Amino acid sequence: MLFLNTAAATMSPVALFLQADWVVRGVMIGLLLASLWTWAIILSFGFRVGAVKKGIASFETEYREADDIDEFHRRAAGRDQPIARVFSAGVTEWRRSTTGKSIDRGGTRDRLATAMGAAVAQEIDRLADRLNFLATVGAVAPFVGLFGTVWGIMRSFTSIAAEQNSSLAVVAPGIAEALFATAIGLFAAIPAVIAYNRYSHGINRVEQRLNRFADGFHATLSRRLEMEA
Amino acid sequence: MALTRSEAIGLAVAAIGHIGLFVFLSPAMAPAPEKLVSTPIAVSFADDVALESSAPVISSEEEAAKKSPVEAPVEPDSAPPEPVSEPEPAARPQPAPPKPAPAPAEKPKPAPPSKPAPATKPAPPAKTAAAAPPSNPRSQPRRDVRPTGNLEGLDLGRTNNRNNGTASTPPAAMTGQAAADIGSAIQRQVQPCADRQVNPGPGADQIRVVVNLRINRDGSLAGAPRIVGHTGVDDTNQRYVTRVDDAVRAIFAGCSPLRGLPADLYDVPNGWKSFTLRYRLKS
Structure with missing residues (x-):
């Protein structure tokens, strides 16, 4: 009965890690780093998406209340926010297109739409930069953990064969250490998948709001283009 | 791929969280609980071995x-x-x-x-x-x-x-004490063979096999050990009885001849010419 106590004592992560051989150790270390980076991305993404949404809301309010676009541009263009960059991309393109002697209205509208669309796409690209890592971890980490498990179980079968003894005391530590690899894999993968789905949804909503703002601004500029003509 | 400020903060928080979880899951890092050490004590019941009182x-x-x-x-x-x-x-x-x-x-x-x-x-x-x-x-x-x-x-x-x-x-009689001594002497001598036997399964060490040995005067076995009966068999270890019997036969056959048994108790009534003892595989 005593060996059961010792087996229970070796269930701590450190002991399981130290018992494993180097392949399983490599798997465990890799998965642990993946989990670390996953959580770093999750946390930083939480901050960033929240800040972006808040910036969009306040910027739209200010934009609606502003009378003069040029004056508002001077005030707001320098902000480090995606929506401010989209706005200033539109304003920059507008100024470039309207400084010439003859104004091609159709071409100006197209260029305005293109410039702001490009600005939106760039902002979304920048935001979604780390998301692919979450997707990769969510898809691959269980398999990597499973690889460690299969390797560890193969090894414990080998030790059964070597000792010619199938008692639980011989088999259990190897299997426990092998299953620990899968446990770490799932530990890394589950938050990654959840966060990936949630942040993909959040990024899509940010992109839609930016596009709506760009469309509205484009409509405003387009109206002014007709008035100035 | 340079770290932005929010990512650095997130990484630090994640690292702290991982370390915290790691410590939480590591009871080994806490002071180890005292282990109970139970040293086995050999106990022999004279009444069990000497089946007949010689007083x-x-x-x-x-x-x-x-x-x-x-x-x-x-x-x-x-x-x-x-x-x-x-x-x-x-x-x-x-x-x-x-x-x-x-x-x-x-x-x-x-x-x-x-x-x-x-x-x-x-x-x-x-x-x-x-x-x-x-x-x-x-x-x-x-x-x-x-x-x-x-x-x-x-x-x-x-x-x-x-x-x-x-x-x-008679000058030497097979008392219960003497029978117990002989029984434990035999068990001691067959212990190396018993150590080589694999425990057939959980609960098999609860089976006490009553085994009869016919021993020559020089300590060798006159015949194969005979299994006379069992005690301690229950539902859980029922299926190991045959394997325990085989193991017991192998143990006694493998570690005979038996040395050092008192010669004057060989041929007396209940002497070790035909000796019956209860044997149990140690776990």
């Missing part, structure tokens, strides 16, 4: 009456087990009236205080202490017997009534 039987009532003119306050039928306590009622003046012993004799009055006749006195211890043969080491202390100068009682104390008062105990 001398007390003489019957009539013979005692013949030899002692005075009826003594004794418990006539109390069997050998406690010879130590029995001399007491005889030696002490006011013995044991409250005892509900079916003593046929009149109550102790005659003997007690004066001890007038030294010739009559030693008779009671003689009869009662007949259960204390010298071969039984545990029955020695006769505390309260007072010297009377008469050896008759002492002589009678040595007798075995089966032969009407003459000493009949």
Whole structure:
């Protein structure tokens, strides 16, 4: 009965890690780093998406209340926010297109739409930069953990064969250490998948709001283009 | 892929969280609980091994009456087990009236205080202490017997009534103690073979196999060990009985001849010529 106590004592992560051989150790270390980076991305993404949404809301309010676009541009263009960059991309393109002697209205509208669309796409690209890592971890980490498990179980079968003894005391530590690899894999993968789905949804909503703002601004500029003509 | 500020903060928080979880899951980092160390103790029950008591039987009532003119306050039928306590009622003046012993004799009055006749006195211890043969080491202390100068009682104390008062105990008899000694000697000698056996399964060490060994005088086995019976078999270890039997046969066959068994106990009744013991696989 005593060996059961010792087996229970070796269930701590450190002991399981130290018992494993180097392949399983490599798997465990890799998965642990993946989990670390996953959580770093999750946390930083939480901050960033929240800040972006808040910036969009306040910027739209200010934009609606502003009378003069040029004056508002001077005030707001320098902000480090995606929506401010989209706005200033539109304003920059507008100024470039309207400084010439003859104004091609159709071409100006197209260029305005293109410039702001490009600005939106760039902002979304920048935001979604780390998301692919979450997707990769969510898809691959269980398999990597499973690889460690299969390797560890193969090894414990080998030790059964070597000792010619199938008692639980011989088999259990190897299997426990092998299953620990899968446990770490799932530990890394589950938050990654959840966060990936949630942040993909959040990024899509940010992109839609930016596009709506760009469309509205484009409509405003387009109206002014007709008035100035 | 340079870290932005929010990513650096997130990384730090994640690292702290991982370390916290790691510490939480590592009871090994906490002070280790004391381990219970139970050192096994070898215990042998003499009654289990010596299947027949070899202690001398007390003489019957009539013979005692013949030899002692005075009826003594004794418990006539109390069997050998406690010879130590029995001399007491005889030696002490006011013995044991409250005892509900079916003593046929009149109550102790005659003997007690004066001890007038030294010739009559030693008779009671003689009869009662007949259960204390010298071969039984545990029955020695006769505390309260007072010297009377008469050896008759002492002589009678040595007798075995089966032969009407003459000493009949052979020079070496298979007592329970001796049988237990032989049993443990055999178990000790077969232990190396037992260590080589694989425990068939959980609960198999609860099975006690009653095994009969026919042993030659030189210690070798005259025949294969015979399995006489089992105890300790229940539902959980039922299926291991056959394998335990095989293991026991292999153990005794593999570690014979047996050395160092007392030669004078070979051919006596219940001697180790044919020795039956209960054996249990150690886990």
